[in-house]
Amino acid sequence: MSSAPVAANIEDRPRPVGDAGRAGQFVFVAAIILLCAWILVPLYLLFVNTLSSPAEVTGFPKSGLPSFSMGSVQFFLSFSGVGQALWNSLLVAVLTMVFSILLGAPAGYALSRFEFPGKEIFRLLVVMTRAFPLPLLALPLAVMFIRTGLDDTALGLALVHTVLALPFAVLITFSLFAGIPVELEEAAWTLGCNRLQAFIKVILPLVLPGIVASAVFAFTISWNEVFAASVLTIENRTLTAFLVQNLNVSPLHLKFAGGTALVLPALIFIFAVRKYLFAMWGIANR
Amino acid sequence: MAEIVIKNVAKSFGAxxxxxxxxxxxxxxxxxxxxxxxxxxxxxxxxxIAGLETPTQGEVWIGGRRVDHLPPRQRGISMVFQNYAVFPHLTVFENIAFGLRMQKMGQPEVERRVRRTAELMHIEQLLERYSGQLSGGQRQRVAVARALAMEPDVILMDEPLSNLDALLRLEMRAELKGVLAESKTTTIYVTHDQVEAMSLADRISVMNGGKIVQNDSPVEIYRNPAARFVGSFIGNPPMNFIPAKRTDNGRWAVAGLELDGPRTERELIEFAIRPEDVFPGEEGFVADVRVVEPLGAHTLVTCDVAGKPFRAVLESDRRVSPGETLKLMPAASRIRWFDLDTQTAIPA
Structure with a gap:
């Protein structure tokens, strides 16, 4: 065997740097398209089928284009119980939003401004609540709720949803408050404010958009949550629980309409607050 | 009337x-x-002093009133922060008016005071702008105007010029001095810049390691440093130090010269001289020139004296080149002596 220089077989001539750049560009764009398709194709199919007549939904071949028939939507909206479920969902989500901000924002503020023993553990615990599987909690929770009379109420469900949304509320508001220089507050104190006045006059106006974003995020978490809602409510079902209960025995076009009703508000909300969510995850988006 | 008295104040952060x-x-x-x-x-x-930090012990008095238990807003102070802390959600006008509105002052009076301080700081054309639309220097002016508008007894400034570029700093320094002198407030100004300190202060407190090393007028601090640290910290370049050995009562051998000095029993002390107080001549320290830096008005020469670096500031019309050997004579009246153990000045 000869150990002939391998290099001789390789065409070793300088290539423009642009070549490597172009190849990278291709991979980059392909990855973006793939990721977008991953999200957008199911959404597209959902919307197309919602806006098609029942015959088209079940028929074959499919055109892939919506016929803008509102039949499914109309049928879905007149379906008995949908209105009530929508109202329940809204009520629970609003309660969750209010609770998680009222509890989460002060926690976020404390984390950003004060040094106290156990601060790191507290931050970890806040995130850990998300790691606890809800199905494990469901039965004891249901029993406890029945005993206290919280079962099947919007308030009870909102409390559970608040637990789910709280870590995000704490972490988002923590990063919001941490982004505001302490000197602004101190300047306000030297200019005649007490702690509360400084917060209201200086800090609140600066964090308000972010607080609204984190509130909307809590709203979305509650809106989308299905497991606790199914376990803890019977009469006062939220839309998700209602759909899970009823849709698997419903015709296909109705499932699509129900899916759209679930997805649409969440999509709109998340889109509205995307800037703050990006900021929370540390991605600059300017 | 707002004299400030600090009694026995200490602060520790943990250990x-x-x-x-x-x-x-x-x-x-x-x-x-x-x-x-x-x-x-x-x-x-x-x-x-501002009330943003609680002392571990001691008392703070402002204008004859003990304030160390009071929040900042009740101390009659205003503060200018290093990063300006101009409120980004308010216009310049509202920033300056912020403290006045907290005092529930009537709109005409607020207007009058804001306009007057804005004029004083030359920002009257910026009143409708937001902080994001201002340069660093303009923000600095807003911060000072906001403090002045309160007409406080005491203004506290925490390195207010250190975020500005050199030219602007020079300009703002002179302006600040004028404005503050006119406002007749008591001012405490924190800086690490000795030139700033010398040019602004009635009195300088030099601090080191949590203690006040010397508290005196700028000239006194420069001419008669009470401690070796002050001599080595103040002055650009700082003082030169050479060990001095006792030869006779009041006579000291310093790098080959015998000089008159303090009458002390110590065998070894330290000789100190400012770089501008040595003069080249026929006699003096034997100095091997290492580096020559012409600075325009004068020339900074770094040499070796007795194996240690020694800096001298010479007339710029004198031609010196590296490798040359100079004889540098210290001006007798400007020589200072330091105790090696206590690091403090020994009176001559």
């Missing part, structure tokens, strides 16, 4: 002793500069 039982008195309308390297406790002291 770290930031301030060691300080005493200080600042007269009404005096311009006091706290000068020191970063970490010397000067900002901590300022924040204790």
């Amino acid at each position: 770290f002793q930031a301030l060691h039982a300080l005493d200080m008195a600042i007269a009404d309308q005096e311009f006091m500069v706290l000068l020191g390297a970063s970490g010397c406790g000067k900002t901590t002291l300022l924040r204790i």
Whole structure:
């Protein structure tokens, strides 16, 4: 065997740097398209089928284009119980939003401004609540709720949803408050404010958009949550629980309409607050 | 009337002793500069006076009133922060008016005061702008105007010029001095920049390691440093130090010269001289020139004297080149002596 220089077989001539750049560009764009398709194709199919007549939904071949028939939507909206479920969902989500901000924002503020023993553990615990599987909690929770009379109420469900949304509320508001220089507050104190006045006059106006974003995020978490809602409510079902209960025995076009009703508000909300969510995850988006 | 008295104030952060039982008195309308390297406790002291930090022990008195238990808003102070802390959600006008509105002052009076301080700081054309639309220098002016509009007894400034570029700093320095002198407030000004300290202060407190090393007028601090640290910190370039050995009572051998000095029993002390107080001539320290830096007005020469670096500031019309050997004679009246153990000055 000869150990002939391998290099001789390789065409070793300088290539423009642009070549490597172009190849990278291709991979980059392909990855973006793939990721977008991953999200957008199911959404597209959902919307197309919602806006098609029942015959088209079940028929074959499919055109892939919506016929803008509102039949499914109309049928879905007149379906008995949908209105009530929508109202329940809204009520629970609003309660969750209010609770998680009222509890989460002060926690976020404390984390950003004060040094106290156990601060790191507290931050970890806040995130850990998300790691606890809800199905494990469901039965004891249901029993406890029945005993206290919280079962099947919007308030009870909102409390559970608040637990789910709280870590995000704490972490988002923590990063919001941490982004505001302490000197602004101190300047306000030297200019005649007490702690509360400084917060209201200086800090609140600066964090308000972010607080609204984190509130909307809590709203979305509650809106989308299905497991606790199914376990803890019977009469006062939220839309998700209602759909899970009823849709698997419903015709296909109705499932699509129900899916759209679930997805649409969440999509709109998340889109509205995307800037703050990006900021929370540390991605600059300017 | 707002003289400030600090009695026995100390501060520790956990095991770290930031301030060691300080005493200080600042007269009404005096311009006091706290000068020191970063970490010397000067900002901590300022924040204790402002009420943003609680002292571990001691008392703070402003205008004859004990204030160390009061929140900042009840102390009759205003503060200018290093990063300006101009409220980004308010216009310049509302920033300056902020403290006045907190006092529930009527709109005409607010208008009058804002316009007047804005004029004083030359920002009257910026009143409708937001902080984001201002340059660093303009923000600085807003911060000072906001403090002045309160017409406080005491203005506290925490390195207010250190974020500005050199030229702007020079300009703002002169302007600040004028404005503050006119406002007749007591001022405490924290800086690590000795030139700033010298040019602004009525009195300088040099701080090191949480203690006040010397508290005196700028000229006194420069001419008669009370401690070796002050001589080595103040002055650009700082003092030269050479060990001195006793030969006779009051006679000291310093790098080959025999000089008159203090009558002390010690065998070894330290000789100190400012770089501009040595003169080339027929006699003096034998100095091997290493580096020559012409600075225009004069020339900075770094040499070796007795194997140690020694800096001299010479007339710029004198031609010196590296490798040359000079004889440098210290001006007798400008020689200072330091005790090697206590690091403090020995009176000659």
